[in-house]
Amino acid sequence: EHRVVWLRNDLRLADHPALHRACDDSQAQVTALYAYTPGQWRQHDMSLVRQDFEWRQLRALATSLAELNIALVVIEANDYATLVPEIVAWCQSHQVSALYAHEAYELNEQARDKHLQQGLHAQGIATHWLHDSCIITPGQVLTGDGRFYTVFTPFKRNWLAQLAAHQVQLLPPPSKRPAPAIQSTALSASAPGLARDARQPLLDTLWPVGEREAHKRLAQFIADDGRRYKDQRDFPAINGTSTLSPYLAAGVLSARQCLVAAEQHKRHHADQQGLDTWISELCWRDFYKHILTGFPHVCRHQAFKRDTDRLPWSTHEAHFAAWCAGQTGFPIVDAAMRQLNETGWMHNRLRMIVAMFLTKDLFIDWRLGERYFMQQLIDGDLSANNGGWQWSASTGNDAAPYFRIFNPFLQSKKCDPDGAFIRQFVPELAHLDAKRIHEPHAKGRDVRLAYPLPIVDHGKARLDTLAYFKALTPP
Numbered sequence: 001e002h003r004v005v006w007l008r009n010d011l012r013l014a015d016h017p018a019l020h021r022a023c024d025d026s027q028a029q030v031t032a033l034y035a036y037t038p039g040q041w042r043q044h045d046m047s048l049v050r051q052d053f054e055w056r057q058l059r060a061l062a063t064s065l066a067e068l069n070i071a072l073v074v075i076e077a078n079d080y081a082t083l084v085p086e087i088v089a090w091c092q093s094h095q096v097s098a099l100y101a102h103e104a105y106e107l108n109e110q111a112r113d114k115h116l117q118q119g120l121h122a123q124g125i126a127t128h129w130l131h132d133s134c135i136i137t138p139g140q141v142l143t144g145d146g147r148f149y150t151v152f153t154p155f156k157r158n159w160l161a162q163l164a165a166h167q168v169q170l171l172p173p174p175s176k177r178p179a180p181a182i183q184s185t186a187l188s189a190s191a192p193g194l195a196r197d198a199r200q201p202l203l204d205t206l207w208p209v210g211e212r213e214a215h216k217r218l219a220q221f222i223a224d225d226g227r228r229y230k231d232q233r234d235f236p237a238i239n240g241t242s243t244l245s246p247y248l249a250a251g252v253l254s255a256r257q258c259l260v261a262a263e264q265h266k267r268h269h270a271d272q273q274g275l276d277t278w279i280s281e282l283c284w285r286d287f288y289k290h291i292l293t294g295f296p297h298v299c300r301h302q303a304f305k306r307d308t309d310r311l312p313w314s315t316h317e318a319h320f321a322a323w324c325a326g327q328t329g330f331p332i333v334d335a336a337m338r339q340l341n342e343t344g345w346m347h348n349r350l351r352m353i354v355a356m357f358l359t360k361d362l363f364i365d366w367r368l369g370e371r372y373f374m375q376q377l378i379d380g381d382l383s384a385n386n387g388g389w390q391w392s393a394s395t396g397n398d399a400a401p402y403f404r405i406f407n408p409f410l411q412s413k414k415c416d417p418d419g420a421f422i423r424q425f426v427p428e429l430a431h432l433d434a435k436r437i438h439e440p441h442a443k444g445r446d447v448r449l450a451y452p453l454p455i456v457d458h459g460k461a462r463l464d465t466l467a468y469f470k471a472l473t474p475p
């Protein structure tokens with residue numbers, strides 16, 4: 001018997017439900033497939049940094065799979081439409097009896113999987129879809145009357161109650177199998193068609209790949225920073241969050257492994273409320289995947305709150321370009337955008353600040369910001385990114401009403417009190433003291449600074465935005 005496991009955002013061996021199931025017959029031949037679909041990824045705005053990270057992880061995984069006698073075959077197709085017949089043909093010509101993969105929740109991926117299932121079934125090849133990416137499967141955390149939650153707090157209460165009732169069990173990695181009859185694809189050092197860019201040495205250092213590396217980061221975070229997470233997580237100059245998001249997005253780690261590691265640590269150490277706050281973040285991750293499943297119109301880039309699609313968003317191209325480049329004249333916004341452009345990652349508090357700034361101060365459509373983030377982020381993920389953007393733009397699942405508008409100067413003083421983060425990414429302001437650095441032109445334009453004036457007046461922009469939102473609601 002020949003079984004195939006299609007690897008997607010689950011590039012690991014341990015706690016891998018599809019791989020585990022495919023390997024449950026010790027005599028079956030098991031092959032891992034990976035689909036390389038550059039055209040589709042471009043269409044989905046998948047960043048080059050993310051593509052590079054996945055490819056490096058795939059190479060690491062290929063070595064571990066080879067040690068278990070599992071061949072890794074890469075199938076290349078421009079997009080999902082051309083990929084499906086390729087996979088069917090490959091399975092046919094290699095006498096595959098069954099394909100195992102994890103359920104995808106996004107619309108295009110669901111359509112792809114449905115076509116694949118039809119194509120394979122027509123050839124007598126079975127398909128097995130397993131749940132993986134959420135700690136609790138979408139559709140299992142519902143309100144009393146069986147609906148998807150739209151607000152986080154009651155979702156979390158229900159989520160925690162279910163976890164208290166059923167302990168999460170982790171699956172072991174598969175054991176060594178009989179020698180494979182199929183040759184693995186030889187993987188080039190970088191993904192085909194992906195020029196390694198000037199940031200590569202930095203990216204290799206910041207985001208090393210491998211399951212072992214990911215577990216090392218997880219263990220280190222939990223032991224060293226977990227306790228302090230609650231107090232430290234809002235200060236980007238401190239390395240106070242786990243920086244595990246790229247590993248979770250590509251599935252080098254499962255969210256279950258993160259939860260179990262945190263729970264185990266809590267059991268053996270007192271005073272771990274910080275880890276409860278961290279577990280809440282894992283819950284946010286599940287929440288947005290449940291939202292995407294329950295309200296699929298968000299996959300089509302429609303606002304979660306549909307009436308907000310009537311907002312008269314600005315189309316000011318120069319403002320958008322200044323935001324992308326980190327040249328807005330708001331130091332915390334610029335530092336954050338430059339962190340994103342240089343490293344592929346941005347701290348959560350800063351993601352909220354820059355998203356709120358784009359949508360509430362520049363009044364630019366959240367979809368443009370969402371897209372730019374996907375094109376740059378190493379952890380780009382449709383559900384978390386769309387959820388975060390719509391939350392910030394007040395078009396989504398924020399329980400607070402639209403008048404939540406951050407003041408970027410105050411946020412700057414709060415989250416970067418001595419200006420250390422700004423100094424790191426906006427070197428032209430590095431010589432300013434903590435008082436001046438947040439608003440360098442506060443007392444009128446300082447011509448000695450090679451730094452732009454603020455491109456908007458926050459006070460005025462705030463009032464305009466409030467008026468636009470207010471006009472949506474009938475009196």
Ligand code: FAD
Binds near residue numbers: 284
């Ligand atoms: P930690 O604080 O250590 O949290 C642990 C894990 O929980 C994260 O790795 C992540 O997987 C998950 N998580 C944390 N916060 C959130 C959240 N608010 N929503 C969903 N999951 C969360 N996260 C992404 O993974 N991909 C995205 O594309 C993404 N886009 C965002 C866009 C905006 C506008 C905003 C406001 C947030 C976005 N986030 C996104 C959520 C969050 O900012 C990142 O997950 C977090 O900064 C990653 O850093 P960390 O791993 O150190 O997080």
